[in-house]
Amino acid sequence: MVSIYQRIYMDIEAKIISGDWRPGDRIPIEHELVAEYQCSRMTVSKALSALVERGMIVRRRKTGSFVASPQIDRTVMDIQDISTEAELAGHEHRFELLTRRVERLGETDAQQLSEAPDAEILRLQCLHIVDGRPNAIERRIIMLDAVPRARDESFASIPPGKWLLAEVPWSKAKHVIRAVSADTATARMLETERGQACLSLIRQTWQNGRTVTYVEIIHPGDRFQFAGTFHPMAKLAHTTGGSASDR
Numbered sequence: 001m002v003s004i005y006q007r008i009y010m011d012i013e014a015k016i017i018s019g020d021w022r023p024g025d026r027i028p029i030e031h032e033l034v035a036e037y038q039c040s041r042m043t044v045s046k047a048l049s050a051l052v053e054r055g056m057i058v059r060r061r062k063t064g065s066f067v068a069s070p071q072i073d074r075t076v077m078d079i080q081d082i083s084t085e086a087e088l089a090g091h092e093h094r095f096e097l098l099t100r101r102v103e104r105l106g107e108t109d110a111q112q113l114s115e116a117p118d119a120e121i122l123r124l125q126c127l128h129i130v131d132g133r134p135n136a137i138e139r140r141i142i143m144l145d146a147v148p149r150a151r152d153e154s155f156a157s158i159p160p161g162k163w164l165l166a167e168v169p170w171s172k173a174k175h176v177i178r179a180v181s182a183d184t185a186t187a188r189m190l191e192t193e194r195g196q197a198c199l200s201l202i203r204q205t206w207q208n209g210r211t212v213t214y215v216e217i218i219h220p221g222d223r224f225q226f227a228g229t230f231h232p233m234a235k236l237a238h239t240t241g242g243s244a245s246d247r
Helices: 004-018 030-037 041-054 082-088 107-113 148-152 160-167 184-190
Strands: 057-060 064-067 073-075 093-104 120-130 133-143 172-181 197-207 210-220 225-227 229-231 236-238
Touching (some): 004 030, 041 057, 082 093, 082 120, 082 133, 082 160, 133 160, 133 184, 160 210, 184 210
Antiparallel strands (some): 093 120, 120 133, 133 210, 172 197, 229 236
């Protein structure tokens, strides 16, 4: 049975996601919600606080609660590319390919990927820019034995993640999300301070037991968040945001 708190949360969430309530729109004030749902002010406040934590609304003292502006959210379970997620959230995206080279897999990377040393790989580094500000550094390895077509792809006009999603089916994925501090090179590229908190997503995908790609994507911590709503009965993520995920 759905509690009143959950019903208030889901009703407001549905109106925001559907576009009925747009960014900047004021949502009903607390005493109006209390009257509508026939509940206590504490129950209403709990639902609104959960929506604030999710980033869907903002509460302003003495003026009320408002639909938040779109954020760059990366859903925790989905594999999408940064450009698509940014555009779905209403942001302008472009990227710069910084390095592209074919080389052999070294011992350290081979151990990390559980792949054979000396395998031929394509190593890429990209900078993703959202609304004119650096939003992510992408450092990627593509296994050329699994994705031979990547050898001839310049990636001059399409981000590697978007290309891979369109070209190569995957059967398994693993990722790790952690906090890191920006080193000198990272701080320079992301236009932030050395030592600034960043979010790192490391993801490896496979096709029938063979590694397709391994990527680390680093975001400035104050410009990005990971988000998702999970339903324990279905054990599936119900995504409620868009953005910069990658495969």
